[in-house]
Amino acid sequence: MLAEQQAPVDPRDGGGRAWVERVEPIGAELGSGASAWERREGRAEKPTVQVATRQRFTFLFEVGPLGIAEGGTIYPTAEPFWEWSAVQHFEPGSPGYTTAEIISGEARVVPDALGAGFVVEGSALAAGDRIRFVYGAGEEGAFVDRYAERDATFFFSVDGDGDGYRRFIEGGPRFDIASRDARLLVAHGPAEHRPSETLSIRLAFVDHQGNRTDRLEDGLIPANARFEIGTLPGSTLDFGPPRVFAASSWQDGSTDLALGPVEGSGVLRLGVRGLGPLETFTAKLPPIVVREGARSLVWADLHGHTALSDGTGRPDDYFRYAREVARLDVVSLTDHDHWGIRPLALDSDAIRTVFDTTDGAEEAGRFVTIPGYEWTSWLHGHRHVLYFDAPGAEPRPEIFSAFDVTTDRPDELWDALRDRNALTFAHHSAGDPVAINWRFRPDRDLEPVTEVASVHGQSESMEMPVPVQGGIPGWFVIDTLRAGFRYGFIGSGDSHDGHPGLPQIAGGHGGLAGLFVDGLDRAAVKAALRRRQTFATNGIRPFLEVSIDGVPMGGTLPAGKDEHRLRIRYEATEEIERVELVRSGRVATLEPENPLSVDLERSIPALQPGEFHYVRIRQDDGGNAWSSPIFVGKSR
Template structure:
């Protein structure tokens, strides 16, 4: 463990003097070193150590008191990034009033000490969010009467079933290590130190309820292409135990295949080397022999290789290294194996990312980068509050870059916040200036997004800010993104999930239990919306340089998750480009939907210039704007499918 590295530094200090004399506000690693030196105790789960998503369970966490003891007035705080219900974004459902109801909590001790329980939800006056982020939900267990001595224990039973409770609600997303992070205040003076090792549960997926078929968007006659099939449970997790038989076919065409799912498949299989001998638009269909069915996105088969092909990606994800779940490797592997995206980046919040975490993120991205198959980029999120610029993701095409952190609104008491000597950027203009020292040959990108601290159009760097995230799990943010275009900022349009659940390229498609009713939940703010978010890039090659140049030169469009095919040009200049002013503008568009297209709109300067309602799943139009293309004008394409899914192109600007 990393905490062992610092034990020599404190070897000459007694536990008591070290505990009382050192400054209480340290890094998390330093605090764990101190907890180890003091021997505050250990925590573990007894009995069951796994559960199934969306179900119920009974889990007993035992804290055994260490050499430091646990005084009257001392306490434990147990924190989670997601609690057992779908309360990742606030609150807790544990209760001690009704032993027959869900989420019943029982507390017992080896010496009959009285323990007071106090929950700290994420919001409200009692919240400890600023002090403990990213450990979102806090439950405190405080000793009210007699001291617990070394070897004594406290047991916390989540979902105690002895009184008829079905158990504690289990979160809807699978997770290899759902951690109960244990902090200890041994003497009751208010200094809570995290244990070096906190117990974890494994959250398992459910049975398969849905199939997905994902196919390569652009292919060439006679050249090999790929498709991917995967099974998910009712809560959008990979059904890793799936063992069905799936018949696969292409429409139109004669290609056929059978997938007999095996344990080693973990619920997904990729088929490569498929060749189609005629140009056209194809779709692949999957039918399982247990009644599941799916149709792929459209595949364009070209007569000859196009200069650029559409590649799909997710450039905004969070792992447990900030306020998400899973490791960077698990996040990137989901994007590769299940979401079947072509490129991806982990973008953990820089202010919660330690130096060793950043080293591991970079190492993992470089190890998993496979040109021609799956491209991984280095990135992070600079998370300044809106008044100093707001959230921006930073990317590079290189295999390393410095991590520039932001000052934040979180408490200086927070152990996970960066408190080290490295220079930070207090304002987005500081970020631009510091990044400019590393800018060469179009090797950096800075992308603002809506997020928790929405990006501010007040400040703009045209060399670095080459795009804007218009869709994410947060919401569909055309209203916010338009403010950048209205100010004349020439930013390409893109989308990414901002996923905190370990599912790169798939977003948040969950079911929330609210007052006993199931409701489809898309995002934290817009439960009426559906979908996720993906960026489409026209790239000359599937490698870091090819994809990055496509993004940098704004050859991008955004979708709410469906792999809709878009082409858009003005006077022959494709999306993201610039044209000269003139008396008119010739606009050409084409689209292939994943279902029927409801409307296609040509937008000029934020207003609808022309609309087409094609009725089917394809659209094509040539239109001349005779009102004149004046300097500063911009055009883009906005498409809405009958199922509500959307796609928006990057603009073409007039010089």
């Protein structure tokens, strides 16, 4: 990658432009009502194709003003992520088969030996010469991304002088990828709610891959759709008999419902059932704790990607999904600094788009967006960097790249961030795609918590279910705690599907951070992370509070007591399998008395200086939650 950055650039490299001429469905898609799209004079709209279908794309490529030398190469390239068929010209009967023909000019273009490009032969290509490329030219067509997005790009790059170095053309053919029909109703409310205030919940429809959708099999979701909402078992607050609510407006398959004030304190558990044409759709809300309190639990996903690196979709749609579908309180977009078709760190316009879009998506007191990026070192592991200055504040967020020789080690990154209002977060730390180099001890000021669960699995303990692939014995977070490291726990999605807060719908695994905050703004979020008053989950949304002698999770106990009082409160999303007390790596198991709730206070033996204690809770459905450790005495 570094060699590519330093490669010589010929003025003809990256020259040219391309556009979509035709798109037609292939195979079974022909019977689905889909029809071909053709460019017409004056037609401005982009073509739209459906997720996870087979299509045949025809592109026109026009040579740039400096031409392309004989021996130069043009490379058509589909997005390399999320099940697009790779461009190939060896197997006509396989997906992604691609052809090219000159439609103006005297030269020829022939397939290269590697199967990815087309070489200019016979003579040079002159400015304005055109070539027709057909991607999916064989009977199998080409498979389309399984995740919906706007402005999906098909890329062309040009080696203009034949020296083996190429550059991507500016822009490229674009089209929209549409979701399928609704298969799932998701419902979320706040994690906490104040008594007597009006409770609102968010409903959203998604397809089989979690893509938001406003379509049913036989048409659009009715504008006046009705839902029955009632109390579920385990609720300590009575919502009364089931009531019917009608949606007043929809935003691409999502809506808010105001349910009215909730009286009293306790736990509210609600179920939702669609009526009429929606009668097959049901959902359970995560538990809502109703109480007065100085600090409230909010849900955060602090790690995810878009098409600006190796993910899907646009930054603005990423934040809309977080707010309108997943109903997150806090979210960050952390595209890779240098991993994807066009490295973010080298694209000042893209950097500006990311950080400006992040600021613009924030809603004061309701929805916190945190600017960030992922420091992507293939030697020392991946960390995301988050900035907590108020929207629009100076200095603006900056990308300190893992491919810059001045910040290509963790200690150099922390030095660069020392005077910035920022934090860093290690993730998938025990294994694939690359483990963290723990020889660089996490910075006490800049890395107070670590991500233990995401789409990659969990990195807390090799003994827990779904460990990260390629997990290295002795390299899990519990091993680093034994070695004297001190940090709190969070989960986050590391989503690449454009679905922050809900990547587990498509991927099976996810991650979320529960944060106890004094308010809903960037400063309050950072304060919660700094004091480690956080917990991690693998995508579920329970309520979890743990304290020892009144010291909340993430805190530090003084040494010298003969015994301690441990307090655990947990409100589950499904029945509890077991409660595990983790003391300095040793595990004690408790059987729950109540299948949905833990409200426990008990004595535990004295903890010695340097020890740590945290709680793991495992549910029957595979949901897991981890409290941040409570530490004893000064750190080593």
